[in-house]
Amino acid sequence: MADTHAERTYHHGNLRRALLQAAERRLCAGGADSLTLRDLARDTGVSHGAPRRHFADRQALLDALAVTGFERLGGELRMAVQGVGEGFVDRLRAVAAAYVHFAIRNSALLELMFAGKHGNGPPVVQSAADDGFVVLLEVIHQGQKVGFFEAKDPERVALVLFATVHGFATLVVAGMVPPGQLDDLFGEVIEQFLCRPRPGAGDRREVPH
Amino acid sequence: MADTHAERTYHHGNLRRALLQAAERRLCAGGADSLTLRDLARDTGVSHGAPRRHFADRQALLDALAVTGFERLGGELRMAVQGVGEGFVDRLRAVAAAYVHFAIRNSALLELMFAGKHGNGPPVVQSAADDGFVVLLEVIHQGQKVGFFEAKDPERVALVLFATVHGFATLVVAGMVPPGQLDDLFGEVIEQFLCRPRPGAGDRREVPH
DNA sequence: ACCTGAACACCGTTCAAGT
DNA sequence: ACCTGAACACCGTTCAAGT
Numbered sequence: 001m002a003d004t005h006a007e008r009t010y011h012h013g014n015l016r017r018a019l020l021q022a023a024e025r026r027l028c029a030g031g032a033d034s035l036t037l038r039d040l041a042r043d044t045g046v047s048h049g050a051p052r053r054h055f056a057d058r059q060a061l062l063d064a065l066a067v068t069g070f071e072r073l074g075g076e077l078r079m080a081v082q083g084v085g086e087g088f089v090d091r092l093r094a095v096a097a098a099y100v101h102f103a104i105r106n107s108a109l110l111e112l113m114f115a116g117k118h119g120n121g122p123p124v125v126q127s128a129a130d131d132g133f134v135v136l137l138e139v140i141h142q143g144q145k146v147g148f149f150e151a152k153d154p155e156r157v158a159l160v161l162f163a164t165v166h167g168f169a170t171l172v173v174a175g176m177v178p179p180g181q182l183d184d185l186f187g188e189v190i191e192q193f194l195c196r197p198r199p200g201a202g203d204r205r206e207v208p209h
Numbered sequence: 210m211a212d213t214h215a216e217r218t219y220h221h222g223n224l225r226r227a228l229l230q231a232a233e234r235r236l237c238a239g240g241a242d243s244l245t246l247r248d249l250a251r252d253t254g255v256s257h258g259a260p261r262r263h264f265a266d267r268q269a270l271l272d273a274l275a276v277t278g279f280e281r282l283g284g285e286l287r288m289a290v291q292g293v294g295e296g297f298v299d300r301l302r303a304v305a306a307a308y309v310h311f312a313i314r315n316s317a318l319l320e321l322m323f324a325g326k327h328g329n330g331p332p333v334v335q336s337a338a339d340d341g342f343v344v345l346l347e348v349i350h351q352g353q354k355v356g357f358f359e360a361k362d363p364e365r366v367a368l369v370l371f372a373t374v375h376g377f378a379t380l381v382v383a384g385m386v387p388p389g390q391l392d393d394l395f396g397e398v399i400e401q402f403l404c405r406p407r408p409g410a411g412d413r414r415e416v417p418h
Numbered sequence: 419a420c421c422t423g424a425a426c427a428c429c430g431t432t433c434a435a436g437t
Numbered sequence: 438a439c440c441t442g443a444a445c446a447c448c449g450t451t452c453a454a455g456t
Contacts (some may be wrong), residue, residue, distance in 0.1 A: 012440085031243075047441050049432085058430065111324075116383040129385070156397045159386060160373065163394075167376025167427065174325040176338070177368060185372075188365045192401045247448065256422045258451085267449065334423085 016054040018044045023065055027108045032062065062112055066125050069109045070132035073102050077135040089190060090145045096138050096165045096186050104179060110169065136162060143177035149193065157193070164189055212334050225263040227253045231272055236317045241271065244288045271321055275334050279317045279341035282311050286344040304348050305374045312378035313388060319378065345371060358402065366402070373398055405416060 012018065022043035026035045037058055043050045055061040082100035084090045103110050113129070115121070140161060144154040168185065171177040177185075221227065224272055231252035235244045250257045264270040289307035293299045312319050322338070324330070349370060353363040377394065380386040386394075 015439090036429070037431095047440070048430090050440055052431080053439060114379065114383045115320075121384070153397075156390075156394060159394055160397050160401070161392070163376035163380055163386070164369065164373040165376070166379060167372035168373070170323065170375060170379055171372055174323045175330070177372070181365075181368070185365060185368055188362070188369050192369070224420090245448070246450095257449090258423070259421055261450080299436060 012044065012046055012050075015046060015050065019051055019054060019061065020064060022066060023061060024068075024109070026131075027065065027112070028084075031108045032112055035062075037061070062115075063111070063122055063125050064112045064120075065109065066115070067128040069106065069113045070125070070128035072106075073099075073113075074132035074135060076102050077132070081139060082133055084144060088139070088146050088148055091139050092143065092161075092190060093186055095136055096168075096183070096189075100169045100172055100179075100182055101164050103173050107173040110173065133162070136165075161193065221253065221255055221259075224253060224255060224259060228260055228270065229273060229277060233277075233318070235270050235276065235411060236321070237315070240317045240350075241321055244271075246270070255409075271324075272331055272334050274318065275322045275324070275330075276317065276337040278322045279334070279337035282322075283310075283341035283344060286341070290344055290348060294360050297348070297355050297357055300348050301370075301399060302395055304345055305377075305398075306391070308345075309378045309381060309391055312382050316382040319382065324333065342371070345374075370398075372403065396418060 019040050022040045026039060026043075037051050038048045040061075041050055051061070055064065077095050078099050080094040081091050084094040120131050121209075137158060140158040142153070143149060144157070149157045152200060168177060168182065172182070228249050231249045232244060235248060235252075246260050247257045249270075251257055260270070266274065286304050287309050289303040290300050293303040322334075346367060349363070349367040352358060353366070358366045377386060377391065381388055381391070
């Protein structure tokens with residue numbers, strides 16, 4: 001919107017995009033620490049001073065990477081919701097699974113997205129994050145409309161749910177929760193959020209699978 | 210136990226501890242990225258090659274830092290439990306608050322502790338992490354003995370609780386959840402884990418404080 | 419056993435100069 | 438408007454040499 005970084009083809013032909021793509025490859029391969037501007041310049045076949053025209057410094061490139069990360073996460077969450085029925089529990093389970101799935105692949109990127117570091121991140125990243133979580137909020141909104149939660153304060157419930165899902169994503173990436181148990185655990189989570197005896201339902205979900 | 214790094218006083222007098230202390234200061238001040246071996250050498254008044262005798266490389270120092278972090282976290286959690294009554298809900302609330310409190314101060318250290326990076330961290334760090342979370346597990350064990358949870362699978366409940374608390378810690382550090390709302394939110398969490406109508410109790414916890 | 423100091427390769431950032 | 442290439446300060450790591 002602000003810039004006209006469009007599709008010019010000068011010496012290299014939109015170097016910016018090429019740099020970001022190379023950066024993501026390096027990020028997946030070796031983590032954020034091993035990501036070097038000079039490497040990216042070599043990967044894209046330009047001199048080491050060239051990236052400066054597109055990113056003020058290394059941190060600016062990492063921020064841009066975080067922005068694209070939130071965009072992709074948002075897209076995957078939306079896909080997950082669309083790929084399942086209209087039932088709230090199914091949707092909830094789908095977004096949670098998609099969230100953790102994104103975290104497992106792209107773990108270094110997720111770390112970058114939530115780095116926040118000192119100044120709590122530039123507004124561009126914040127805005128991208130908000131957009132990325134829209135789907136999650138939509139699902140929770142549906143849940144409250146359907147009357148799934150005790151509707152006291154839906155905002156609070158949403159935050160708790162968000163924290164839980166994100167917490168699992170973090171712990172799985174850190175190797176402290178085996179991914180195989182996740183379906184089980186999300187079942188537990190949903191049971192807790194459900195919190196309705198529903199006397200006629202008998203035992204819902206005694207042993208999963 | 211393995212080494213005899215005890216309290217020798219050579220040229221500097223246990224440089225290792227001094228390096229770790231300087232490292233923590235730098236960590237709080239500017240994050241892990243700005244932590245430099247050469248800076249630490251300057252801070253402690255030794256040559257830049259000296260740290261090599263105590264830490265194989267920069268990552269080894271960061272790992273040692275993570276270990277001390279888990280030790281301190283464990284200590285603070287234990288303190289928090291001891292500083293409150295024997296009631297389970299009080300204890301649960303206390304450890305959760307202490308956990309997030311530790312995360313807010315020491316945010317850079319927490320990031321280090323859960324970095325895991327690629328190889329999922331050396332076993333020394335893993336072991337320290339286990340020790341640090343012992344208190345959390347003890348509290349949850351108490352909860353299941355008291356019959357607080359539906360005791361189906363206490364391990365699962367414990368993991369969910371852990372993920373939720375850790376998730377909040379992460380989100381607060383990332384600036385996505387205002388710390389002021391935490392007491393509120395933990396109330397919500399405990400309500401959900403409680404999951405017992407208890408008809409005679411009236412409205413428990415309408416407005417906190 | 420522990421530390422020094424020179425050396426090496428590498429990095430981020432800057433900036434005059436080219437096209 | 439975009440890129441090059443030399444320059445500068447800094448870093449992690451290595452290693453012979455000192456005490």
